[in-house]
Amino acid sequence: MKTDTLKFQTRNRPFQQYAGWIIGIGLFLLPLIQMDLTTYLTLTVAGISLGMLIFLIASGLTLIFGLMDVLNLAHAAFFAFGAYAGFTVLNLLNNAGWIDTASLAQSLFYLALALGAAGLAGGGLGILTEKIVIKRVYGNHLMQLLVTVGVSFVIVELLKMIWGVNDEVVPVPMGFQDAFIIFGVFIEYFRVVAIFLGITIFAILQYILKQTKLGIIVRAGVENQEIVKATGYNISWIFTLVFAAGSALAAIGGTMMAIFNQAVDPGMGNQFLIFALIVVIIGGLGSVTGSFVGAVIVGLSFNYVAFLWPKMALGVNFMIMAIILLIRPKGLFGKD
């Protein structure tokens, strides 16, 4: 199927295909005019790792908004909820005195624990939300906006009630505070972990959606529920599962971001939701590959521009989104 669609696209729009790539790569080399190579590479590594963190939250949004067509404004709250779940685990480990002495391997293990807790918390919350609230508002965007704002409000208030309204400092396992140097470029271990995690989750999602029976059922259910039901599948559970997976991804992204910024606060989701929305729109609704590429674009351009003209960093992302939508109204990987 992949080769078929690819052929199909190149046959129809060869110019956009190649010109797009060339212009795109050219644009990403452009910052080199203003900075030396080491700075550029440092910013590139940082940009890619930021992109991978954004991908985590954006991939969840791709599943929920892009595939299931649910406008979920609570996605940011799931992100924050996950961040606090991971933070709680790290805090417990810290109280036991294990964080400050952690080797790289131990740090990775503690990270896995924190991410596991975040994933479970986010997934569980996702199941509850879908079964109680979202279920009733499929197909009705206005209602979705209203009820998910409500859900978001409840979650954020809950976070404030349990952990207080202030920022908290997130204890970062010692192993991640180290860095190594290649070609004079200073690379923190945690950035490598973020990149690795992003790529792994991308590969897993891609595999599940394209290769497995579950993926086929999900894609079929998005296109035509009647056939899927009449074939014998209980689609309501399948939708619950997809929603829960999206929420779990947001929560995992939340914990990663909490460690990245070494801080959590109840409203932390909102600023990243904007990034995630830009990414999903740039990439094309429902395309995991699109989100992945979009996240790298946003992460890189944010970092370059933040270095050169700090005030423009977010604005540039909106500009990129506008330009891409002008050239490809359905986003980079959106299906017409």
Add this chain to the structure above:
Amino acid sequence: MPDMVETKPSLLCLENVHTHIDQHHILQGVSMDVAAGGATILLGRNGAGKSTTLKSVMGLLPVSQGRIFFNGQAIEASKPYEIARMGMGFVPEDKAVLSTLTVAENFRLSMFRENEKTHKKLAEVLDLFPALKKFWKRQAGLLSGGQRQMLAIARVLVCEHTLLLIDEPSKGLAPIVVDQLAESLIQIKDKTKVILVEQNFRLAQQVGSDCFILDDGRVAFNGPMDELAKDKIMMKKYLGI
């Protein structure tokens, strides 16, 4: 005694079924008894309620009144996936294949249970529709109308069913393709009971043994196909032939 009430000898039995779509009263008391074996045809003008009847049986539209029995079990309150698992297959009138999926993926989706038996069945089905093998990796949305209709029928055949509901498979097909379709349907109904909605009277006659005519959400006629073919007044009144 209460158990006796639930048991019906026929394969599918509708008792005074009413179906509403929004506030519209579409089916207004449809009663049918369909025995196992062969093909039963559903006829009737456009808008008579044929598709609505099939969807109500499949559980895709909620029945507001009346009862439906499948193999003696009441199913009017069952979910579509439960009814499907009981052995009922459905080929809808529109959008009968998943156009964003490849032909291969359409088949994989239709294998509710993926095992040796269904894989063997798939090989048989592909022998019945060899054209589909050629387009195995192609997106179903890129197939021609006839190929898509073949796929729609072929995909329900890979699983064992005791009853197949097929809604107007000949719609928009060239006469020569309709002939191929008739051949396939004849082979299918020898193994599996089929309820076929069909406007093409010749095709209906080739495939079906008995028929129901629906009119304005009610059954207007029920009897053998040949009897209907001889009844010129009936034919004129309900089918305009």
